[in-house]
Amino acid sequence: MRSTFLHLALPACLLFLLTACGQEETARATVRPAMVVHPEPSAQAMESYPGEVHARYEPDLAFRIGGKVIRRLVEEGERVKANQPLAELDPxxxxxxxxxxxxxxxxxxxxxxxxxxxxxxxxxxxxxxxxxxxxxxxxxxxxxxxxxxxxxxxxxxxxxxxxxxxAVLRAPRDGVVAKRAVEVGQVVAAGQTVFTLATDGEREVLISLPEQTFGRFEIGQPVSVELWSQPDKRFEGRIRELSPAADPKSRTFAARVAFSAGEVPAELGQSARVFIQTEGVMALSVPLSALSAQNGESYVWLVKPDNTLKRIPVRIGAFAEKSVPVLEGLNPSDWVVAAGVHVLHEGQQVRPVDRSNRVVNLAANKE
Incomplete structure (x- = not known):
């Protein structure tokens, strides 16, 4: 009888032990490794905005009387001299x-x-x-x-x-016809724009500032400008003008950036990029793969000393090729997950490792 009991109990015990081991292995399997990095000081902490080179003075030219246009003497992009006839009305x-x-x-x-x-x-x-x-x-x-x-x-x-x-429209200054708005035979009213003249002289860069960050900028703020034709050279400048109202379509504010140097090899219509340093902000950078977003809010996954995850909202700058500046939300001593962030969730237990797949002891580093 005892022998029969032992024969029946032994397989049950083995089955129980195997089941317990499997559950333990499954529990361990849920603690997945996560590559972590420290936020690094961002050398490219400046926010950048694309822009276009314009003339400092771009007057809209119009007839002082109304009438029918019978002659158009210049084309768009043509260089004109002061007092040169541009168009004529029926006299x-x-x-x-x-x-x-x-x-x-x-x-x-x-x-x-x-x-x-x-x-x-x-x-x-x-x-x-x-x-x-x-x-x-x-x-x-x-x-x-x-x-x-x-x-x-x-x-x-x-x-x-x-x-x-x-009845004869003349150029007020030397410059280039930047825009033409009439055709021969068209009837125009007094003051209606006929041409836009980009006058010779100073050049500026026109950029658009987003609505949510517009309050951080002010007239006279120093900037640097990079021309796409000269990507390895930066020109010093300053914000000369800020639009008081947002564009009704793009909801951005126009800003004009003047060059500090006198002569800058910038041609009309040339592409440029303006870099603006945000004052009072210690900018850090994290890899692009560390950044996530939900409902228009950017965030990263912070690993706490107990190896659990916490979602941290951050304010970011302009994206670089491999990293993104973090203007608010992180400290240099924080550890953030640098890869695989799309499969993580709040409070998840992870095993932090560095780029060489070595385990990182966050509690010891914290001390």
């Missing part, structure tokens, strides 16, 4: 108005001659006491009225003469 209406005012000037001059002679005659008659003082005063008033009328008509003639000249 027929302004010429007719000029002729009408010229005729009114002639009529006013003839009327003035008549009332002047009448006043002089009444003055002679009054001296001989042949007319009353009131009659002479009336002739004097007619003369003064005629003189004022002539001055008015001459002023109107000058206006009409100027408007006849306004």
């Amino acid at each position: 027929q209406d302004v010429r007719l108005q000029l002729e009408a005012t010229r005729a009114q000037v002639a009529a006013a001059e003839a009327n003035l001659s008549l009332v002047r002679a009448e006043r002089d005659r009444y003055k002679t008659l009054m001296d001989r006491q042949m007319v009353s003082r009131s009659q002479y005063d009336n002739s004097e008033n007619l003369y003064r009225s005629g003189l004022a009328r002539l001055k008015q008509i001459k002023a109107e003639f000058d206006v009409a003469s100027n408007q006849a000249g306004y």
